[in-house]
Amino acid sequence: MGNDLNDLLYFARIVEHGSLSAASDALGVSKSLLSQHLARLEERIGVRLIHRTTRKLHITEVGQRYYERCRSVLEEVARADEVIEDVRGVPRGIVRVTSPVNFAQAVLAPVFCDFMRDYPEVEVVLEVTNREVDLISEGFDVALRIAPSVRTSSCVVRTFPVPRHVLVASPQLLARYGEPREPEDLRQLPSVSGMRGCADRPLWQLDDGRGTVRQIAHRPRLRTEDLIMLRHAALAGCGVAELPPLLCRADLAAGTLVRVLPKWALPEMNLYVLFLSRAGMTPALRCFIDFLSLRMRENLRSAIEGSMSMNLTAREAGPAAGASLRRVG
Structure with a gap:
């Protein structure tokens, strides 16, 4: 009997989400159905892929290797579907984004409004928070972070320099x-x-x-x-x-x-735009990331040029400003 893509998909999502419960919530299917597909897959190939206990799942060594191949297959299937979506589909659906609070207020508000005007069938869910979120476990599509650097091995990262504080x-x-x-x-x-x-x-x-x-x-x-x-x-x-x-x-x-x-x-500070992968991305999410990247590149270049001008003025005026301050009081 040949491969059932649903078996591969459900197995991959169980591995990625770390539990049957989390995968069930993400996929919108029952835990029992996921368990049935996993058992059927293991029976068909004759290998234990995941050790299951009452509290936790442990992927086996061969299960990890099998997952890597499954992911490649699923990404190729997603790319094939994207060809049809790109031809037939208008970007629609929900894009879930997280951003630092003040950056959202000062910079993102007009960008998001312009995006929603240009793509009226896309809904944006924005959570403003200064904590670092986990894209997979918390169900976000895009995370924005401002920091000197970020550490991540599981995300695609686009980097944009921002003016130094x-x-x-x-x-x-x-x-x-x-x-x-x-x-x-x-x-x-x-x-x-x-x-x-x-x-x-x-x-x-x-x-x-x-x-x-x-x-x-x-x-x-x-x-x-x-x-x-x-x-x-x-x-x-x-x-x-x-x-x-x-x-x-x-x-x-x-x-x-x-x-x-x-x-x-x-x-030096950077704006980091983090997302999981372009493979399997919905047209709505792909449009959002491209739109955001273009606007951030334009806006932040202008901000950096203004900041450099301000720094030059401040350095030239430093001694004079100090003299003025010493006369106060």
């Missing part, structure tokens, strides 16, 4: 504590900070562009992932804050915030 403070705070001249001077100032890094010893890593790197430990008075809250705290003189330039550009132009140590730079 900057250290800022209110003129009143710097007048009260003195303007830092070297990174070590930051230890004398209060700070407000995000949650990234070690919880009991947050660090700022600063680079002078000539090979010198300093790591400065600081003790934040406020710790939150909400960048809007950090901006308000910096404006109120609560502490030095690390903020994306897009969020504080108007404050810097108005003088209500001032660059701190403008000749030193924080680490």
Whole structure:
């Protein structure tokens, strides 16, 4: 008897989701049906693929090798179906996306609205969260992350550079504590900070562009992932804050915030667009990723150019700004 593609599909999904229950939820079929297909497949080939206990499934060595071949077969079948979908289908269905909170508010809102206008039969489900989600176990199609780097072996990753964050403070705070001249001077100032890094010893890593790197430990008075809250705290003189330039550009132009140590730079940042594979992708998801990638490339290039101009201005004005601050108070 030949291969039943459903047997291969159900076996692959059980392996990928780690349990009959999770695969049942993802596929929308009963656990008993999955168990029947798995038993039939093992009986047909005469090999135990998965050891089943009351609590957990353990894939055998031959089961892992068989899964890799099954996945290749299923991907080829999906590619064949995509040929027909591309000819016949209009992108439709649901795309599930997760994004950091402030990035969604500041950057993604117009992009998503434009996408939904251009593809009226696609529904977008967006969860805004700063935690790292698991695409497979949590059922997301795309995850957006902003960080210096990401570690993943199971996802396709598209990378887009974003403007480096900057250290800022209110003129009143710097007048009260003195303007830092070297990174070590930051230890004398209060700070407000995000949650990234070690919880009991947050660090700022600063680079002078000539090979010198300093790591400065600081003790934040406020710790939150909400960048809007950090901006308000910096404006109120609560502490030095690390903020994306897009969020504080108007404050810097108005003088209500001032660059701190403008000749030193924080680490490079990137936007990462993560998804599982282009194989088997729905037309809706493929259109969404291509649309998002194009808009991010355009928007972030413009933001980086603006940030570079702002950095140059801040570095040229550094001594003059310091003199002005020393006259306050």
